[in-house]
Amino acid sequence: MAEPLFGRLALIGIGLIGSSIARAARANGLAGEIVVQTRRSETLERARELGLGDVYTTDMAEAARGADLVIASVPVGASDAVAQAIAPVLKPGATVSDVGSVKTSVVRQMASLLPEGVHFVPAHPIAGTEYSGPDAGFAELFRNRWCILTPLEDADPEAVDRLSAFWQGLGARVERMSPEHHDLVLAITSHIPHLIAYNIVGTAADMEDSLRSEVIKFSASGFRDFTRIAASDPVMWRDIFLHNKDAVLEMLGRFTEDLTALQRAIRRGDGDTLFEHFSRTREIRRGIVEQGQDTAEPDFGRVRTQG
Numbered sequence: 106m107a108e109p110l111f112g113r114l115a116l117i118g119i120g121l122i123g124s125s126i127a128r129a130a131r132a133n134g135l136a137g138e139i140v141v142q143t144r145r146s147e148t149l150e151r152a153r154e155l156g157l158g159d160v161y162t163t164d165m166a167e168a169a170r171g172a173d174l175v176i177a178s179v180p181v182g183a184s185d186a187v188a189q190a191i192a193p194v195l196k197p198g199a200t201v202s203d204v205g206s207v208k209t210s211v212v213r214q215m216a217s218l219l220p221e222g223v224h225f226v227p228a229h230p231i232a233g234t235e236y237s238g239p240d241a242g243f244a245e246l247f248r249n250r251w252c253i254l255t256p257l258e259d260a261d262p263e264a265v266d267r268l269s270a271f272w273q274g275l276g277a278r279v280e281r282m283s284p285e286h287h288d289l290v291l292a293i294t295s296h297i298p299h300l301i302a303y304n305i306v307g308t309a310a311d312m313e314d315s316l317r318s319e320v321i322k323f324s325a326s327g328f329r330d331f332t333r334i335a336a337s338d339p340v341m342w343r344d345i346f347l348h349n350k351d352a353v354l355e356m357l358g359r360f361t362e363d364l365t366a367l368q369r370a371i372r373r374g375d376g377d378t379l380f381e382h383f384s385r386t387r388e389i390r391r392g393i394v395e396q397g398q399d400t401a402e403p404d405f406g407r408v409r410t411q412g
């Protein structure tokens with residue numbers, strides 16, 4: 106087998122994403138040694154039982170010491186604490202990365218805490234499910250999914266290429282963009298859809314008893330799809346909305362305007378407007394399917410565990 110891309114890989118956080126990286130890195134021989142870190146000893150024990158790494162610790166600094174690549178897979182609100190904890194022990198020339206769903210504020214915070222001589226290359230795999238914890242991960246999660254890298258302008262091109270090769274080795278297709286552009290795109294494609302799901306399921310839950318039980322009993326597939334999304338981890342999504350505030354509010358403004366236009370069409374009985382709108386959106390769905398991006402449907406049988 107070819108030489109692994111990285112000698113020692115330290116995974117800070119071993120939930121859905123960290124454990125999927127562990128499984129895929131192991132399966133594809135991308136790291137010489139995998140160090141697994143998580144806060145709680147019970148989760149660490151579970152990671153050990155699952156055989157996710159070679160070395161296990163609850164101490165972030167111990168995990169990062171001597172590592173060639175450190176990946177933080179924690180809620181975005183905890184990224185700065187990770188950078189702070191590992192900064193003093195990072196070896197010169199090491200690469201530090203993350204998988205956070207928000208980039209601008211997180212990248213700025215982490216970059217300011219990391220020492221000179223360390224390569225910081227932020228990443229975001231656009232792949233996941235509503236489940237959490239080390240049992241939820243699987244090696245195929247990233248296959249044919251995008252992974253967006255948002256390196257700073259002065260990043261070392263060789264370090265960026267190496268991390269890109271790592272994600273390709275995990276099965277992903279890699280694209281690079283600025284953190285600001287990433288946050289605007291993800292606000293509309295991922296963050297607002299989650300907000301809509303949280304909202305509609307909340308609205309249904311707040312209905313009077315008789316109506317609520319009918320909603321659950323007759324829940325058609327549209328509502329059921331929303332309940333899947335609305336079952337996503339509350340800490341992770343709280344942090345996403347707190348950290349991508351500006352982009353989400355900008356896109357939410359546009360969304361609300363368009364919703365008002367649809368509301369008006371319904372009130373006025375304007376079928377042409379509704380038909381034209383629904384035809385346009387149907388084409389967008391067909392475009393996504395043709396591009397092969399509608400793969401890797403989540404497995405509804407997976408067990409949900411705490412990370």
Ligand SMILES: NC(=O)C1=CN([C@@H]2O[C@H](COP(=O)(O)OP(=O)(O)OC[C@H]3O[C@@H](n4cnc5c(N)ncnc54)[C@H](O)[C@@H]3O)[C@@H](O)[C@H]2O)C=CC1
Pocket residue numbers: 117118119120121122123142143144145148178179180181183186204205206207229230231232233234235236237238239338341345412
């Ligand atoms: N779940 C998903 O579908 C996707 C998540 N992401 C991003 O990946 C990151 C991790 O998400 P998951 O793996 O889904 O989460 P998870 O809940 O499955 O795992 C989180 C891990 O972070 C650790 N952690 C939690 N709070 C912490 C804190 N305050 N300090 C230190 N460690 C802490 C937990 O112990 C656990 O090991 C998040 O930043 C999320 O935005 C990115 C793509 C998809």
Ligand SMILES: O=C(O)C(=O)Cc1ccc(O)cc1
Pocket residue numbers: 205206230231232233234235295334403
């Ligand atoms: O489960 C789903 O449908 C998702 O949308 C998963 C997901 C969640 C967060 C991300 O940053 C990327 C992907």
